[in-house]
Each structure stands twice: as structure tokens, then as C-alpha cells.
Amino acid sequence: MSGGTSEYSIAADGSFTAPLELSYPYKRTVGPILSRFLTGLRDQRIEGTKGSDGRVHVPPAEFDPITGDHLTEWVDVASTGTIVTWSWQPAPVEGNTLQHPFAWALISLDGADTNLLHAVDAGSADAIKTGMRVTARWAAEPSGSITDIVCFDLTSGSPA
Amino acid sequence: MSDDVLRIRTPISIKYQYSAGPRVSSHLLGLMDGRFVGKRCPVCELVYMPPRNGTCAKCGALLGEDVEVGQRGTITTFCVVNVPFLGQTIKIPYVSATILLDGADMGMQHLIQEVDAADVRMGMRVEPVWRPREEWQPSLENVMHFRPTGEPDAPFDSYAGHL
Numbered sequence: 001m002s003g004g005t006s007e008y009s010i011a012a013d014g015s016f017t018a019p020l021e022l023s024y025p026y027k028r029t030v031g032p033i034l035s036r037f038l039t040g041l042r043d044q045r046i047e048g049t050k051g052s053d054g055r056v057h058v059p060p061a062e063f064d065p066i067t068g069d070h071l072t073e074w075v076d077v078a079s080t081g082t083i084v085t086w087s088w089q090p091a092p093v094e095g096n097t098l099q100h101p102f103a104w105a106l107i108s109l110d111g112a113d114t115n116l117l118h119a120v121d122a123g124s125a126d127a128i129k130t131g132m133r134v135t136a137r138w139a140a141e142p143s144g145s146i147t148d149i150v151c152f153d154l155t156s157g158s159p160a
Numbered sequence: 161m162s163d164d165v166l167r168i169r170t171p172i173s174i175k176y177q178y179s180a181g182p183r184v185s186s187h188l189l190g191l192m193d194g195r196f197v198g199k200r201c202p203v204c205e206l207v208y209m210p211p212r213n214g215t216c217a218k219c220g221a222l223l224g225e226d227v228e229v230g231q232r233g234t235i236t237t238f239c240v241v242n243v244p245f246l247g248q249t250i251k252i253p254y255v256s257a258t259i260l261l262d263g264a265d266m267g268m269q270h271l272i273q274e275v276d277a278a279d280v281r282m283g284m285r286v287e288p289v290w291r292p293r294e295e296w297q298p299s300l301e302n303v304m305h306f307r308p309t310g311e312p313d314a315p316f317d318s319y320a321g322h323l
Binding site: 014020028050 | 165166167168169170171173174176177178179180181182184185186188189209214279297298308
């Protein structure tokens with residue numbers, strides 16, 4: 001943990017204010033399932049795990065939601081998909097992959113049965129609709145992280 | 161396999177604009193001036209130093225007038241730190257003490273130096289050693305540590321009600 005005050009000011013009523021930043025430099029191991037998923041992203045490949053009911057989980061589930069067993073069967077899915085629902089982010093914050101207004105969307109990738117949350121670079125809230133088709137935009141310098149997908153772009157000619 | 165992603169960094173941070181409020185502000189501004197400024201409870205007349213968040217723990221009243229206390233004070237209780245820990249910057253053994261500044265009714269925590277840890281005792285009279293003025297911030301860290309004044313120890317009865 002770190003924090004600190006260095007620049008302070010005194011308001012007209014005599015009260016004292018200062019910027020205070022509290023930060024934690026977390027790092028963690030990801031385990032075998034997310035390791036394979038993130039390693040795949042680095043190679044522009046999206047993989048999910050198949051559950052006992054045949055559903056393909058993307059991001060991959062580590063354990064079967066029904067039986068609780070370890071999931072070991074992997075399935076490649078597409079880097080294209082469909083917007084299931086979305087919410088507009090008018091003011092991006094530090095750490096967002098896009099620094100202009102964008103949509104957070106649940107995306108059903110082709111071949112997957114669960115939804116992936118990611119950013120969609122739609123330009124404006126008027127331009128995005130549930131059901132639109134999207135395509136992953138890959139990072140120029142992948143690092144083995146979910147941000148190796150910078151965002152999804154609306155596929156041109158996308159049916160609304 | 162050895163090239164696989166095994167760990168990720170996920171730092172988080174929150175940026176605040178901290179506002180001390182009027183009661184703690186005079187304390188912080190006093191520290192910028194090398195003074196210890198506490199506040200008196202208008203009901204029970206206890207002097208808080210530091211002035212907490214502005215209310216009396218005993219009466220619940222809003223603290224009132226500024227009271228300058230110190231600079232000298234008396235060690236009421238203390239702890240000898242013998243355990244090394246990550247990030248430790250002071251050579252062990254060292255003493256962390258509760259110091260009752262003259263005129264205050266609340267002890268405050270600070271470091272005792274310039275004395276052998278074995279010689280520190282309840283009732284010992286101490287004074288602050290301030291950092292160079294150009295390094296002062298609105299913080300109790302302006303005081304590097306307290307050290308013995310060499311005065312006779314304060315009698316137990318003088319601080320018995322403040323333990």
C-alpha cells in the first residue's frame with residue numbers, strides 16, 4: 001500500500017485540502033485455466049472450456065457450474081460475436097483501453113454459450129444496438145492480458 | 161510451457177481530494193508553523209491533541225477553541241520494538257511512546273530516540289526534534305522524533321489520569 005499528500009491548499013474558510021492517492025500494487029498467479037486463456041489471447045486466439053452440459057464458457061470457467069468438476073476440454077471460439085446488451089461509458093477512467101467514450105458490452109462470441117464483458121468502440125451511444133455484430137481489435141503489442149483485446153469494433157454492414 | 165502467462169499485475173488505485181475540515185485544519189496548519197495546536201472541549205474542557213475529527217469522545221460536543229500545547233511532554237506508556245519487519249527504516253531496538261504534551265489531555269504516539277531503549281521509562285520528560293524547516297509538511301512527521309530533556313521525571317500522579 002502506498003499513499004501520500006504533497007500538494008495541499010487552504011480554502012477560504014481555513015480548511016485544509018490535499019490530494020490523496022491510495023494504491024495497492026497487486027499481482028497474482030492466474031492458475032492453469034486462466035493461464036491458458038491469457039496465453040491464447042497473446043497469440044490472438046480465444047479459447048473457452050466446455051462444461052458437462054455441452055456449453056462453452058468464455059471467459060473459461062475453471063469448474064463445471066453444474067457438477068463442480070475441473071473443466072479440461074478446450075474449444076476455440078471466434079473473435080467475432082454479437083452484442084447481448086450494453087451500457088454507455090461517457091467518461092473513461094484511467095486504465096480503460098479506450099480513452100474516449102465507448103460502450104461496455106456483454107458479447108456472445110461465435111461458438112461460445114456465455115458472454116464476455118468488453119469495450120465496444122461505437123463512436124456514440126446512438127450508433128450501438130443490441131444484436132449488432134462485432135469483431136475483436138487486437139493490441140499491437142500483446143502482453144498476455146484481457147487487454148490484448150483492445151476493444152471490439154462494430155462489424156460494417158452489421159444488422160441492427 | 162515456460163513461456164505461458166502464469167501471473168498478472170492488477171494494480172488498483174483510488175485518488176481522493178482529502179478535506180480535513182475546520183477542526184483538524186488548524187492542527188495541520190499549526191504543524192506547518194512548528195506548533196502543536198489542539199482543541200478544547202467546551203463542555204468537559206479536555207484538550208485534544210491531535211484534535212481527532214472534531215468531536216469530544218467523552219461528551220460528543222463539537223471541539224471549540226484552539227489550544228497550543230507542548231512543546232515538551234511526558235512519556236505515559238511506551239513499547240520497545242525488537243521485531244524487524246518489511247519496510248522498517250529505524251534501527252531496532254527502538255521505542256514508540258505515548259507522549260502527553262504539556263497542556264494536552266490526550267497522549268499522542270511518536271518515536272523516542274537519542275536514548276538507549278532500556279533507559280526509557282514512564283514519566284520521562286521529552287522534547288521534539290523538528291526536521292529542517294524547508295522540509296515541513298502539514299504532518300506530525302515534521303517531528304523526526306522526541307528525545308529526553310534531562311528534566312526530573314514527572315510524578316506519576318501528574319499523568320495517572322491520562323493512561
